[in-house]
Amino acid sequence: MSTTPRIDVANVPARALPRLAWPAPRQRLQAASRTALRLLSLSLFLVGWHLATTHELNLYVRFANVPTPARVVNDAMTLFATRGFWIHIAASLERIYLGFAIATVLGVGLGLLIGWFRVAEDLLFPPIELLRPIPAVAWVPISIMLWPTERASIVFITGLGAFFPIVLNTIHGVEAIDRGLVRAAMSLGAGRASIFREVVIPGALPNIVTGLSVGMGVSWICLISAEMISGQYGVGYFTWVAYGIVKYSSIVVGMLTIGILGMVSSALIRVGGASLMPWRPRSAKDET
Structure with a gap:
């Protein structure tokens, strides 16, 4: 008959139990938000480029000869x-x-x-x-x-x-x-x-x-x-x-x-x- 003591897990404090190494939801959310912001910045750049060249803005900076993104x-x-x-x-x-x-x-x-x-x-x-x-x-x-x-x-x-x-x-x-x-x-x-x-x-x-x-x-x-x-x-x-x-x-x-x-x-x-x-x-x- 085994004499190894048994541990009642129910009476062990939660902080004493080992934790599984699951990815933190906050880190996943931060990574997704950073990716979204970078894609948004590129999209805004392309939209601004398209609008400036399509309408041939001629303010202090001239876009008349700048090619459009499509070209x-x-x-x-x-x-x-x-x-x-x-x-x-x-x-x-x-x-x-x-x-x-x-x-x-x-x-x-x-x-x-x-x-x-x-x-x-x-x-x-x-x-x-x-x-x-x-x-x-x-x-x-x-x-x-x-x-x-x-x-x-x-x-x-x-x-x-x-x-x-x-x-x-x-x-x-x-x-x-x-x-x-x-x-x-x-x-x-x-x-x-x-x-x-x-x-x-x-x-x-x-x-x-x-x-x-x-x-x-x-x-x-x-x-x-x-x-x-x-x-x-x-x-x-x-x-x-x-x-x-x-x-x-x-x-x-x-x-x-x-x-x-x-x-x-x-x-x-x-x-x-x-x-x-x-x-x-x-x-x-x-x-x-």
Whole structure:
């Protein structure tokens, strides 16, 4: 006969019983309301665009020559059915991701060194700070002279635009690390390499991800500017050619394509950054 004591569940307080991990109704409601608000904002934008172009509003801003959403959709369907437009998209994606990858490696690496080692700061930071205010577009003539191909010069300008936000945010992230964490790691016997790997890099990671997100947006601006000036392929080149031949609907298609590609690129960085930082608390606005 078993001697295991039996527990009367009826007499156990409700707070002592285990809870099932069901999704909170409030969280589901918040997610649905946020989705609805975003769809509403896009709908209002499209309605305003349609009304302004259909009635050809001519206030201080003139909409007489701006194509309607219907014309843009028709032109987009035609363009996306052609191989040539996809070649422009592929060229832009190749340039921006190559330039951004180079900027990430150099920006994060130099930022960690400058932020952590005083000698590296004294040697490397002055030229970075000197070149940082120069607009990327101003580098176009120099890049054409420096690099042997048009592709290499555009990749250089694209990477340059992303480099400065990445390196500066990485430096600030390292400098903002609580020195108490470093002293605690040293008291536990951690060496300099271990502290750098286990304390400095994770501590600076939120700022690094912020720099990557900002750098991606800047790199798209630099890419399109470079393609308009010196490119032969790419979405920026396509948009500039459409302006030259007065195809206004194609201009808008190019602009929207740039916006969508940039939005997706930034979203990928945010998702990747969140997966690298599972310990990071949620934003305060998520609690309201």
